Amino acid sequence: MAHSLRPPFSDKDHFQGDINAPLELVEYGDYQCPHCGRAYPIIKHIQSQLGKELKFVFRNFPLSESHPQAFAAAVAAEAADRQGAFWKMHDYIFEYQSRLPLEPFEAFAKALGLDSQRLIHDMQDPALSTKVDADFDSGLHSGVNGTPTFFINGKRYDDSWEEEDLLAHLQRMLVKH
Amino acid sequence: MLQKGTPAPEFELFCTPDQKIRLSDLAGKKVILAFYPADWSPVCSDQMALYNETLKYFRKYNAEILGISVDSRWCHMAFSADRKLHFPLLADFEPKGSVARAYGAYDEKEGECLRALFVLDEQHIIQWSYLSPTGINPGADGILDALEELTQPVKS
Numbered sequence: 001m002a003h004s005l006r007p008p009f010s011d012k013d014h015f016q017g018d019i020n021a022p023l024e025l026v027e028y029g030d031y032q033c034p035h036c037g038r039a040y041p042i043i044k045h046i047q048s049q050l051g052k053e054l055k056f057v058f059r060n061f062p063l064s065e066s067h068p069q070a071f072a073a074a075v076a077a078e079a080a081d082r083q084g085a086f087w088k089m090h091d092y093i094f095e096y097q098s099r100l101p102l103e104p105f106e107a108f109a110k111a112l113g114l115d116s117q118r119l120i121h122d123m124q125d126p127a128l129s130t131k132v133d134a135d136f137d138s139g140l141h142s143g144v145n146g147t148p149t150f151f152i153n154g155k156r157y158d159d160s161w162e163e164e165d166l167l168a169h170l171q172r173m174l175v176k177h
Numbered sequence: 178m179l180q181k182g183t184p185a186p187e188f189e190l191f192c193t194p195d196q197k198i199r200l201s202d203l204a205g206k207k208v209i210l211a212f213y214p215a216d217w218s219p220v221c222s223d224q225m226a227l228y229n230e231t232l233k234y235f236r237k238y239n240a241e242i243l244g245i246s247v248d249s250r251w252c253h254m255a256f257s258a259d260r261k262l263h264f265p266l267l268a269d270f271e272p273k274g275s276v277a278r279a280y281g282a283y284d285e286k287e288g289e290c291l292r293a294l295f296v297l298d299e300q301h302i303i304q305w306s307y308l309s310p311t312g313i314n315p316g317a318d319g320i321l322d323a324l325e326e327l328t329q330p331v332k333s
Contacts, residue, residue, distance in 0.1 A: 145223065146226070
């Protein structure tokens, strides 16, 4: 069974890097998942190693039964996007993951210099939870089997995502490209 | 392993320490059977946690999922409580693995169920089956595709 990214990347996705980069790394992630927290600095390093060769895409896959704050955190990052700060919030949540159950998102917004009232207000907008649900749905249909699950150029990546393994894999794909 | 078009063999297994469930109890519903090697193991835990998050999608298709392994009902109870699972885990415990064998989903060497998935229609005919490599969590995409296909309007 080949697991491929459905739907494929579009400019509606949250992404970093060159939209036309030869390598596309998609992460389905959960903001409260410790494995995703561990993957976060690995991805940062890989992005800095590969530069313009890599486009990194983040899609939400909150495992709400296991992680009670994961869905709200995903909505908070989507709400931050309305202030042009999706990636700031994404990074901040992963950097301070252990604070998730303790601090309100208002405090996260303030720490990032965002309009915290607006963020809290936007978090109530059903359009944002619909967006998170749509990401989750796309993950299920793509064969996401836990978090994080990675897709490289549209195909599920089942091997190790330890930094040296993932980087070596991406570099090999770049040579073939 | 039993393939598409085969009527699913009936079974009756413990789903809690004092309750049994029969396949025929789910008459009129689609059924997903997820045979898996062992409670507590990392891949099985991730797989069951994923299905736990996917229940509302399965129910949209009038489908119920049953997890099946050779672990005992008491082991299932502890595993299920620890992972907060909201669907039944069945104990194919005595005679060990007999249901898995009937479906061709038993690993004789390891003495465990294989990681095998079956999707049954409302008449409990097998409409899709998939054997996953034991070390890989198959995800839910194959199941959802099969359920979607079963729900498509019949072409005239």
